[in-house]
Amino acid sequence: MEMIGNPYTPDMGARPPFLAGRDSELAYFAEIIRQLGSGGTQRHLILTGLRGVGKTVLLNEFEAACEEANWPGEAFEIAADADIGPVVARLARKALLQMSATRRAGDAARRALSVLKTFSVTVGDATFSLDVDGLEGVADSGDLASDMRDVMVEIGRAAQAHELGFALILDEMQNLTKADLEALIVGLHRAKQKNLPVALVGAGLPLLPAMTGNAKSYAERGFEFREIGALGHVAAAAALEEPARRQEVAW
Numbered sequence: 001m002e003m004i005g006n007p008y009t010p011d012m013g014a015r016p017p018f019l020a021g022r023d024s025e026l027a028y029f030a031e032i033i034r035q036l037g038s039g040g041t042q043r044h045l046i047l048t049g050l051r052g053v054g055k056t057v058l059l060n061e062f063e064a065a066c067e068e069a070n071w072p073g074e075a076f077e078i079a080a081d082a083d084i085g086p087v088v089a090r091l092a093r094k095a096l097l098q099m100s101a102t103r104r105a106g107d108a109a110r111r112a113l114s115v116l117k118t119f120s121v122t123v124g125d126a127t128f129s130l131d132v133d134g135l136e137g138v139a140d141s142g143d144l145a146s147d148m149r150d151v152m153v154e155i156g157r158a159a160q161a162h163e164l165g166f167a168l169i170l171d172e173m174q175n176l177t178k179a180d181l182e183a184l185i186v187g188l189h190r191a192k193q194k195n196l197p198v199a200l201v202g203a204g205l206p207l208l209p210a211m212t213g214n215a216k217s218y219a220e221r222g223f224e225f226r227e228i229g230a231l232g233h234v235a236a237a238a239a240l241e242e243p244a245r246r247q248e249v250a251w
Contacts, residue, residue, distance in 0.1 A: 007244050015060060016054075016057065016243075017246070018238065019057070020231060020238040021232060021238075022058055022061075024226075025058055025226055025228070026058070028045055028224065028226070029062045032045065033065065037165055043223055045226065046203065046204070047201075048208050048225060050205070051205075053230065055228050058203070059075045059201065059202075063075045066169075069165075071164055071166065072095030072096075072098045072166055073166070073167035073168075074094065074095075075171060076091060076171065078170055078175045078176060080175050083123065083180060084144075084176060084181075084183060085144060085183075086125040088184070089116055089120045089125055089151075090125075092151065092166070093113070093116055095155065096109050096112050097113075108157055108160075109162070111157075111158070112158040114132050114135040115150060115154040116139075117133070117135075118134035119147055119151050122142060138154070144180070145182060145183040146186075148186060148187035151187060152187035153190055153191055155191075156194060156196025157194075159196070160196055165197035166198050166199070167200075168199070168200045168201070169201050169202070170200065170201075170203070171203050174211065176211075178215050182216055185215055189222060203228075206227070237251075
C-alpha cells in the first residue's frame with residue numbers, strides 16, 4: 001500500500017490546508033481595510049474563544065491581508081508579563097520605518113518617529129532604538145493613557161499621509177492589565193475621533209469582552225466581538241474532505 005502524507009496540520013497556530021467556516025471574520029477585516037483606506041470608519045475586531053479553535057490562525061490571515069493591502073501590520077502575542085507601552089512602540093516603530101522607506105510623506109513619518117522616541121523613553125523601553133531626537137511635550141506626560149493618545153494620533157496621521165493604514169494585531173489580549181487595556185482603548189478612541197486609519201484586531205479568551213467593558217465603559221460601542229467556536233457540520237465536513245480530496249482520497 002502506498003503511503004501518503006498527512007493532509008492536515010495537527011499543530012499549534014499552523015494554517016490549515018483548507019480554512020473553512022471563517023469567511024465572515026475574513027470579510028469583516030477586509031471591510032476594515034476598505035473603510036479606513038477610503039476615509040471611513042469601522043469598529044475594531046476582537047475574536048474570543050477557548051484555546052485551539054483557530055483564533056491565532058485568523059490573526060495570521062489578517063496579517064497576510066495587511067501585506068496584500070500594503071498596510072503595516074504584524075501579529076504579536078502578548079506575554080503574561082508584557083507592558084502595552086513597549087509593545088505598541090516596537091510595532092509602531094517597524095510600521096513607521098516601513099512607511100518612511102516609501103519617501104512619499106517623509107515629514108509625517110519622521111515626526112511620528114520623534115514622538116515614538118519620546119514615548120519609548122517615557123515607558124522605560126531600554127531596548128528601543130531610533131536615530132531621531134525625541135519631540136518634547138508630546139507623549140511624555142508619564143500618564144500612559146494620555147501618552148497613548150498622542151502616539152496613536154501621530155501614527156494615524158503618518159499612515160494617512162502615506163495613504164495607508166496601521167493595524168495592531170494582538171494575540172492573547174487577556175494578559176493585559178486593566179490599566180494597559182484602558183490606555184490602549186483610549187488611544188484607539190482618540191484616533192477614531194480624528195478619523196485616522198488605525199485599527200485593532202485582537203484575540204483572547206472568552207473573558208475579554210468583560211475585561212474591555214470594565215476597562216472603559218464606552219469600549220463596547222467601538223469593538224465588534226466575534227466568538228470563535230467549533231465549526232458547524234458543513235464547514236467541518238469541508239475541512240476534512242477538501243485536503244483529502246487533493247490527495248485523491250475520499251471520505
